[in-house]
């Protein structure tokens with residue numbers, strides 16, 4: 275027997291997009307249910323960057339003081355440590371406003387803060403360990419109760435999305451149906467409900483994947499973040515107090531080959547890039563079991579909506595880690611969606627597809643612009659750094675090997691405000707609507 279429930283808006287995924295959207299709509303008096311497949315937010319492969327535009331948004335939502343109280347590091351400039359010396363690439367201190375820095379906060383802390391704020395709204399519900407597996411469809415003319423797609427996954431012709439099929443955690447739990455007037459896919463780049471809706475993103479090639487692992491941190495180490503480019507190696511390290519969360523950039527598809535060379539060879543490469551890490555690498559990463567492969571993707575849906583259905587955040591456009599902008603963009607999507615959707619939802623009934631289309635229209639061009647910037651960075655910086663032949667041939671003690679965009683930013687301080695603005699604020703910052711402010 276399938277348990278059936280109803281909600282006004284079903285949000286699939288409790289990441290940055292889903293939690294911000296849930297909080298804002300609930301503050302607007304709309305009944306929302308967020309389904310999150312995990313029991314908690316403790317997943318260490320998430321980014322940690324909270325950018326100036328998101329910090330401003332938290333202020334507008336009255337959550338600034340609670341956020342300030344979270345343990346955090348702040349970075350005011352973005353740079354890279356090159357063999358020819360440190361290079362400054364983005365200067366956030368030149369941004370106007372109270373938050374001219376990026377806060378590094380483990381994402382689970384931010385998401386818990388949002389969940390806590392949202393739980394104060396009577397129309398908000400977060401279901402943890404609730405994994406969506408498909409969509410419910412309602413035939414345009416049949417008037418029949420919402421149901422699943424055919425066995426071959428095809429939606430009935432002319433149908434609208436009418437809810438979510440999901441399963442609670444735990445062995446043997448039966449499947450459940452959550453009927454909704456609107457389903458919003460916020461379940462990230464591998465979105466299950468997007469696939470169930472039959473929407474497929476266009477993939478743009480990327481030259482890289484990332485190895486994600488931890489190295490113990492010593493109190494005498496630098497604070498904040500470290501970016502290191504050295505002889506074909508590219509390493510980003512995020513300061514999480516007593517350990518470094520490291521992202522080691524590898525060529526796409528090179529994972530198996532590099533692993534076959536053994537963990538000792540990898541540790542040697544790390545110690546070669548950052549000699550001050552050498553003494554602690556035996557401790558971690560102890561083996562390749564500690565090194566997770568993160569598959570980097572860059573893609574975008576051409577259509578973000580169907581009747582009764584909308585995709586935002588990575589579910590609509592997977593972001594590369596370049597610039598650390600994916601969280602910010604997902605948050606901006608959520609704010610724009612809440613502002614545009616609420617009047618239609620408050621009126622009762624279904625949300626016209628034209629309203630869903632307005633969300634896409636609003637967020638499409640900032641997304642496309644940032645993705646174009648990421649593609650440029652992939653070609654002009656990442657691809658060049660990872661080019662092993664060029665790395666072997668280069669003289670690493672001069673700036674000759676340094677990709678041209680990095681050299682220009684380092685040489686011309688006035689230019690550094692451009693990446694700072696693009697990364698820190700984004701092309702179209704969204705603000706909390708008056709009804710969501712506290």
Ligand SMILES: Cc1cc2nc3c(=O)[nH]c(=O)nc-3n(C[C@H](O)[C@H](O)[C@H](O)COP(=O)(O)OP(=O)(O)OC[C@H]3O[C@@H](n4cnc5c(N)ncnc54)[C@H](O)[C@@H]3O)c2cc1C
Nearest residue numbers: 287289290291311321406461462587588595598600601604
């Ligand atoms: C290696 C790497 C490093 C990155 N580093 C950064 C960074 O430092 N800064 C930055 O801004 N961006 C970074 N990004 C990009 C960033 O992680 C994403 O753009 C951002 O998380 C998108 O937010 P989202 O809410 O759309 O999706 P997600 O953060 O992916 O959240 C999706 C949520 O949905 C849940 N979910 C998934 N499937 C289901 C289901 N079937 N049912 C219910 N729940 C489900 C997941 O558990 C998750 O909580 C990085 C990306 C990569 C690949």
